[in-house]
Amino acid sequence: MNDYNLLIDGKLVPGALTLPVINPATEEVVTHAPRASRGQLDEAVNAAAEAFPAWAQTSVDERRDALTAIAKVVTDNSDELAELITVEQGKPLREARREVGGTAAFFRYAATLEIPETTIADPDRDVVVEQLPLGPVAAIIPWNFPLFTIAFKLPWALLAGNTVVVKPAPTTPLTTLRFGELVAPLLPAGVLNIIVDDNDLGDALTSHPAIRKVSFTGSTQTGARVMAGASATVKRLTLELGGNDCALVLPDADPEPVADSIFRAAFTNNGQVCLAIKRVYVHRANYDAFVAALATRAEASVVGDGHQETTDLGPVQNAKQYQKLLGLLESAARDGRIVAGGTAIDGPGYFLRPTIVADIAEGTEIVDDEQFGPILPVVVYDDLDDAVKRVNNTTFGLGASVWSSDVTRAREVARRIDAGTVWVNKHADLAPHVPFGGAKLSGVGVEFGQQGLLEFTQRRVISS
Structure with a gap:
């Protein structure tokens, strides 16, 4: 070079x-x-x-x-x-x-x-x-x-x-x-x-x-x-x-298109984005369908060298972060249920399969801390007021998003979330003319x- x-x-x-x-x-x-x-x-x-x-x-x-x-x-x-x-x-x-x-x-x-x-x-x-x-x-x-x-x-x-x-x-x-x-x-x-x-x-x-x-x-x-x-x-x-951005999915959200958008916002740049979605809260009525939709997208993702046109997700950027994520995979498997991914890829390179973790809650490392990698926990909730309280119960406050077919209702919920930016039906939508801070x-x-x-x-x- x-x-x-x-x-x-x-x-x-x-x-x-x-x-x-x-x-x-x-x-x-x-x-x-x-x-x-x-x-x-x-x-x-x-x-x-x-x-x-x-x-x-x-x-x-x-x-x-x-x-x-x-x-x-x-x-x-x-x-x-x-x-x-x-x-x-x-x-x-x-x-x-x-x-x-x-x-x-x-x-x-x-x-x-x-x-x-x-x-x-x-x-x-x-x-x-x-x-x-x-x-x-x-x-x-x-x-x-x-x-x-x-x-x-x-x-x-x-x-x-x-x-x-x-x-x-x-x-x-x-x-x-x-x-x-x-x-x-x-x-x-x-x-x-x-x-x-x-x-x-x-x-x-x-x-x-x-x-x-x-x-x-x-x-x-x-x-x-x-x-x-x-x-x-x-x-x-x-x-x-740092951020531990949440996506709060309301009960009226359509699991398939919302899961598609959330997956992209969570796994772009292999999840190595300060504003990536790092935890998802889904109402129990849609939880299983939403987890399944995320798992389908994770399993279909192509992991490989970024020079290959078919690659969706490249490697973790460095060895230190890679080792941290391997430890998080172990704790996620212990604390929750891995429904997709959960493994490293054999061979050279810092490659991990995109991972979806279900049946997990606060008080675990993968939910409470910023993972900065291709691991996404999905948390169930029953009551919206309780979900908002749980979403806000973090020392982080960079970004968040609310997902619903009712935009007016989603905006009302967004005003209750303590973060620098809260998006509605999108995430990490940065623009040079819009102020951004945590x-x-x-x-x-x-x-x-x-x-x-x-x-x-x-x-x-x-x-x-």
């Missing part, structure tokens, strides 16, 4: 160290990626700090032009980027292509936004409220969407006038590094910097005194560490953290839309 380099101060530079990148479908080393030293991290942050004053003074139109140019270069190189995503992340190539397309679309949308300046009518004073850039931003990217998650952070940060240091996950650095190589000529030196670590530089980055904001997507446990690291210098934070331990702040843009700004009030 191509040589890869860090991006520091507008230059493509080798890492002081290297780390192997594994293809999760074969368990073979794809290549060795550059790995930054602590000194290189400091160089990247200092470059962002030095580039900030000039970038903050550019016009919004200049920044919009840069975002549009980035969207174009992503589109022009979509085949190469999609191939890299499949090689290092494992998802089917058609899903990787959608990830690339979504990335370009988010950059194009962000280029349409305005940075507001508002006035407050007052007979005793003239008040203007401005939104100013913050300074260097750290953007920390997870391994499940190594390109798309960049588009959750970078276009908003750049449009607001900030400079950025991006740190991808160590198991999926290649797509991000190639993105940096493509984008480097489109931005002034130091405006975008990309470093790679082996999970050893995160604390140094989030606590660095020159970083003024951290935008992080990942687990709640790591998010708490980010918050602690940022506290000494009172950095701004946007944290999109409740409870699932996050701090908002991404996307005008509200997401303001997260990257400092308010200044001029009163005279």
